[in-house]
Structures are given as C-alpha cells and as structure tokens.
Amino acid sequence: MKLGLGVAALLALIGCEEVLTPSAAPEPRPVPPPPAANAYVPPSAASQDLARFYQRIERDLLARGLLRTDGGGPDTPYDASDLERNFEAIAFYSEYPNHSISIGSRQTDGQLSRWVGPVRIQTEFGPSILPATRQKDAADVQSYSARLARLTGHSISIVTRKPNFHVFFAGKDDSAYVVSRLRQLIPNISQASLDLVANPRSNFDCFVFASANTSSPNKYVRAVTLIRSELPDLVRLSCIHEEIAQGLGLSNDSPAARPSIFNDDDEFALLTSHDEKLLQMLYDPRLKPGVSVDQARPVVRIIARELMGQPL
Template sequence: MPNRDTGVVVAPVPQPPSESSVALNRYYSALQADLLRQGLLRTDGGGIDTPYSARQLAQNFEAIAFYDEYVSGTWDRLQDATPTNLRRWSVPVKVSVEFGASVNAEQRRLDSANVNVFTNRLARVTGHDIATSEANRANFNVLFMGEDDRNQLLARMQQIVPQMDPGSFRLVQSMPRSTHCLMLSYSSRLNAFDIRRAIVIIRAEHPDILRKSCIHEEMAQGMGLINDSPDARPSIFNDNDEFAFLTTHDEQLLQMLYDPRLRTGMGLTEARPIVQQLARTPLGGES
C-alpha cells in the first residue's frame, strides 16, 4: 500500500506461520522421511518387479472408474459399494493454479511449473483438450493452501462454486491430518456423470515429494478416476503409498477412460467387454 508521506508502495510484511502450521509441516516432513525409509513413495513408475496382466488392468480400471471411495459428503469409506456409471469430462479442461497467502514466491514458481508439466501429460495421455488457464476462465482449480489460509480457502471455494452443497463445505472444514490433499468434482445438471468442474486442494505444509504426489493423484482423479484399490499396482490409486507419481499402469487407465469406445454415463455391465478389449491394447496403440 502507498505510504502517505512518500507515495512509495510498501510491501506487506510476511507473517510468520502459526504453531499449527509449523506442527503440520514437521509432521508431513517426518512422514515423508519415514515412508522413504520404508522404500515407499517410489518415483520410478514401476518395473520388472511390478508386472501386471491385461486381466488385472481391466479389473483395476473397473474398481477405480466405476466405484466411489467415500459416502457422499463425508469421510466415511463405503463398505458395500455398488458400481456407479462412468464419469469423465466432455468439455475442455482449463486448469488454474492459485495460492494461499502463506505460500512464498519460490514455492509458487515450483508448484506452478509442476502443475503445468502434469497438465500437459494428462492432455497427451487422454487425448482430451486440457490446458492451463487464467483463474477467471478455469473449470479445474488447483489450490495450494496452508493451515493459516483456511479462511481464504473457504471464501475462494464459495466464489468458485456459489451453490456448493453443505457436505462438500464440511469436508474442507474438517479435513483430518491424515488427508494430505482433496479433490471435489461437480457434474452437469443434465448429466450426473459429465464432469464440468473440479477443485483440488493441496496442503501448503507438504514437503517436495508429498506435494508433487498430491498433484499427480488428485488431478488424475479429477479426470474421472475417483476411487482407490488395494489391488492396483504399480499405481498411485492405492492407499499403500508405494508409488508417489503417476505410473505407466495409471497412464493406461487414463487412456482407457477417454477412449471413444466408452461413453460418459455408461454402466459397468455394458462397458466391461470394451474395457477388457482396451486393456489388451498397448499404451498409445490401436487394437
């Protein structure tokens, strides 16, 4: 703001992080270090030690694309899940990156670069129209927000989705420490399976690998792969934290999801023979 005496613009003094934010940063840094000591958070994408067959790929696709992970609007995991219908985008995806006030300039540069690279990767793999955009034109908002940005986050979410349902709002307000990041998606009013908006929330307290892992998993889930499976390997769609970044297996899942032989809203029974055929197709190839 301008100084009344000199007219010089004075930058606001950065505020030190709160005790809560510092505690979260320590927790996630220790967690990342512990996972790495266990040989988890692999960044190699899989190899000869993680083979999978076309049958396994098809089964993993069914589990990840046709089932929900949570009871809607809650943190309760579904126990006896029934299959839903295929969800994906039919309109161009316009990705924006936004930051809470607690995120410094250097971290913003790194996060923006990582989101841009991954956006291009999603576009290449899916063949769908996906590109970065200004925030006012975006329909896929990636928000890096810390504990000290909570009020800013909630206000921004209300701007993005003015008619946000109370369940979604409560999810963000009550994010437990065990939830590293979160994706919310919203569909067309005319088709509940046609995704028209997604919001990804990534904690600003994360260290480097966990931070980038959140970009990969939540943005990929925002494209329509909404579940996790304990059988998926090598995959980020598995809660075991073995892999940090998108694998070749996961690229095949995304390619299958956006194959024109599948239709938005298609049920599992109808889709299964097509899924099995697609699973036998090499990545980037044709059957």
Template sequence: MFRRWSHILWSCAALAALSACDPFLTDNIPADTKPQARPDRLVDATPESPEPSAQALDLRRYYARVQQDLLTRGLLRVDGGGVDTPFTDVMLSRNFEQIALAEEYTRGAGLQPSSGALGEIKKWVAPVRVGVTFGDSLSKEKQAQDRQTLDEYTRRLARVSGHSISLVSSLPNFHILVMGEDDREQLRETLDRIAPGMEASSRAIFLNLPRPIHCLVVAFSGTSASSAYRQAVALVRTEHPDLTRRACFHEEVAQGLGLANDHPNARPSIFNDDEEFALLTTHDELLLKILYDPRLTPGMSADEARPIIQTIAAELTGGGPS
C-alpha cells in the same frame, strides 16, 4: 497405522433431502468428491512469506515425519514401475473397473464406506482448464515450482489421454487451491468466489480438513442425471514437503479426471493406499487412455463398458504382460 489417502463422493441426489441439492459450485452443479494424501523436505518459510503459526509449524513437522517414514520403508517411488511390477491386460481391465467405476465412500455420507458396487463411467467431455490459486503462506519460489509441476503434468495428461487438458491463467473449470493452516481466511474467501452455493457440510470439509487427509478433490457433473464432469475443486496443503505436494497434484488431478477410487490390488499405481508409488505410473497412464477412449462414454454402465474395457486393455498391452 496412519490413514493418509481417502476419497469421498457427494451427489445431488444424496444432498437433495438436506438442501434441495444446494449447489457446491455455481449453476446448480451436483458434486462428486473425494479426499486424499501423500508425503520431501520440510517447507521452510522464506523472508517473503509470513511467519508461520505454531499450528502450521506443527503440521509441517507432522507431514515431514510421515514422508520420512514412508521413504525409509522404500515407499513413495517415483520410477513409474518396472520389471518388478508386471501386469497383464486382464489385471489392467480389472483395476480399471475398480478404480474408475467403483467408489470408496457412500455418496452424501461423508467417510462412510461404500458397498463397493460398480457404477457408471464418469469423465470430462469439455476441455479441462486447470487453474491454481496459492495461499500467501507458500513462498513465491515454491509457487513457481508448483506451477511448473502442474504445467508439465497437465501436458503429460493431455498427451496420454488425448483429451484437452491445460494449465490456464483465466477462466478455469478445474480449480486447484494450494493453501494451508495460515490461509484459512483466504481459503474461505476463495470458496465464496468460486463456489458461492457450497453446501455447508461440504464447505466444512474444505475449511477443516482432518490432519490424516493430505489433499482433496471434488468433481461435478452438469446435472444430477449426467456423468460428464464440468467443474472440479482440489485442495492441497501448503505444509506438505515438496514431494508430498507433487504427489497430491498427481493423484488429485488424475482422480478429478474420473479415476476416483483406490484398490489394494492395483500395482504399479498411485490409486492404492499402500503408498508404494508417489507419482503417476505407466499403469495409471493406461487407465487414463482407457477412460478417455471415445468408445467409452459418460453414463455407460459397468456391464456395457466391460467388454469395451477388456478390448482396449488388450490393445494397449498386446494381450500380455506390460
């Protein structure tokens, strides 16, 4: 069985012993990370794109097979959930705790599983300005398609969350890098530009992303004592078919907003490694509504947040099945 979706979290405290908290981004911003993944059709090179390398072609074939396998099994749904996926306010609040407050991996320890303990509320306070940088290996047609996907998706996230989230052409604080095997040098140069102080082990994950990890996002707070995000960097492979890239955009941006974990009982949801759903669901929209409700503030503990979470969940569902 493939392992396709995973998330890592790094923090300033975890890195302090190694590098005196060497910043991942500028301004000494500590990190809060995680990787991930998902799978449509093979992305064909166009005349305007460089001839793909053997390694890039191999990755395209691999991800095409992964996606086809999932689709054949009835997974990667794009319907957002329906009558076959009911959930109650109790289920919604429980899922929120596991997805927004727990962490899949131990901070600063790579892919070492965490204890599963609940942490603090983490979210953005400042407006989220999403910028996208494409690798040369992705055709202009695909770039335009992805930019439209991100424009529509950020508008949806802003509407759902009530927070300022937009796709911008300058001064982004949420960087999405759509690059692949043949864009390694471009990726290295881009990281030098947007994250000149990146700690070596963190940088290595971006530059040598394991094949089972389809995409990755890292979010950063302003200080080691803060749970308010102010920067994020995501990487999405160009070798993915269209649906896979779209699914990566959906999950990585949502996770970069503060829904950092996955949980096997979350349904209907993209925050679940069973890959039943490819795109943000109605359930996931409610998770964002809860997270960005002003009654929840960054740094609030699970015990402080729990009664508020339960109240909001009941309000959103009417206290019954949704």
C-alpha cells in the same frame, strides 16, 4: 534561509510594503501502495509444527521403501486382465460413496464419469506459501497437465481466466481464504465440504471435489483440488499427480491396483505406467460417459488387450 529573513526585516524597517509570493502547495505525502492481493504472510507456529509432522511421515515412508518414483518395474508385473479389473474398480466407483465431500450430486456409482469439454486448470495459493514455492508448484502442475493431455488426447491446459479446474495450495493458516474463494466459485457447495476445508484432518493431506451438471450427472464440468502447503516436496508432488488424475475421472482407489497411485498403500508416489493406461482407457472414444460397468466390460476388455499388446 537566513538571507531571506534579513530582507524581510529590512523592508519592514523602511516602511515598504512587503510583497509576499504565495508559497507552493505542500507536496502530498506518498501513500504506501496497498498490499498485493494474496500477499505472502509467514506461516504460524501451528503450521510449522504440521509441516514437521508431515516431514516425519515422508521420511518414514521413504525408509520403508515406499513413495516410489520409478513407475513400476520387474517386481510389479501386470497384464491385460489386471488392467481390466483395476479400471473397472477405479473408474466406475467413487472413493467417497457417501458423497460427504462432493460439490455436486454424483449418484453414479457403477457408471463411467469424465470430462467432455476442455479442462482449464488454474493454480491458486494461500497467503502462507512462499513466492518461490508458488513458482515451483505452478510449474509442477503445468508440466503434469501437459503430460495428461498427451496421454488422454483430451484438451487439458493451464489458464489465467475462466478456469473450471482449480488447484489450491493452502496451509493451516489459509482456511478463511480458501473457504471464501470456494463460496465465490461454488455457491452451492455443501457445508460438509466447507467444514472439511476449514478444519481438515491431518490424514487428509489432499483431496479433490468434482461435479457435473444435474442434467448430465456423468459429464464433469468443474473440479477443485486442495493440497496442503505444509507437505514436503515429494508428498506434495504425489498429491498433484493423484488428485488431478482423480478429478479427471479415476475417482476411486483399489488395494489390488499395482503398480499404481490409486492404492492407499503409498507404495508409489507418482503416476505409473499402469496408471497412464488407465487414463488412456478412460478417455478412449469407445467408452462414453454414463455407460454402466456391465455395458462397458466387453469394450474395456478389448482396450486393455490392445494397450498391453495381448491377443483378444
């Protein structure tokens, strides 16, 4: 640098015209890349408090012998009559008869509802969920979806485009994100549903919305499941099991169902042998969407006895 300045001064002293070489254009400053879509944002103190609240609940349930993962055993016997009764209660009626959190008009209590076309599941995450947790949850949904496809014989798969069954994992801080996404996905979603998503009560740790076409109110064409990210591992996995199965058509709970996740007593965390048979019954081709409980009863009796190996 000093040598260059000396040459310029010498040229000026001897009266020579300095020939200046145009300098190169300055390199533009690198522009930082935009943040990745839905990039991770650490949870707030309120979200962390909620996570601790759910951890205490899970510890209490486990201490009382609940949230079983064994699928049932000798202490939970059931026969074909139990299966028949429980299927009728769980598959033909809705857990929310007032439809306060529905995204469609399912005025169909007393009739069978399920999917006819392929179920295409996509998992989405709110910004407050750690990348490692996202990977684990996505893997759990994928594994469970494959199990459901085997049980039902129905087309159920994980997709990255054109989904019709959305599984959202989102926390207390992600309400605006989820509400925005739901408005994109379901333009006719009710305000009551949006309010529930935006400000979920602490006793709503997960839930599912399912809807059908107006012309075919018993044939599901779309579903959305929301699972709180603050939930500890086992309760979050139990939500995956129950809500996706309910979104397939087992839309009610029954206090008489045992061993079953379709019972509000929290005895079982994961899908049981009893529940597997309910799903097989739901997608048995001898039962059609829209059939009434009275019309279906003789067929349900036959299927239940076939599954249990009991004579008719």
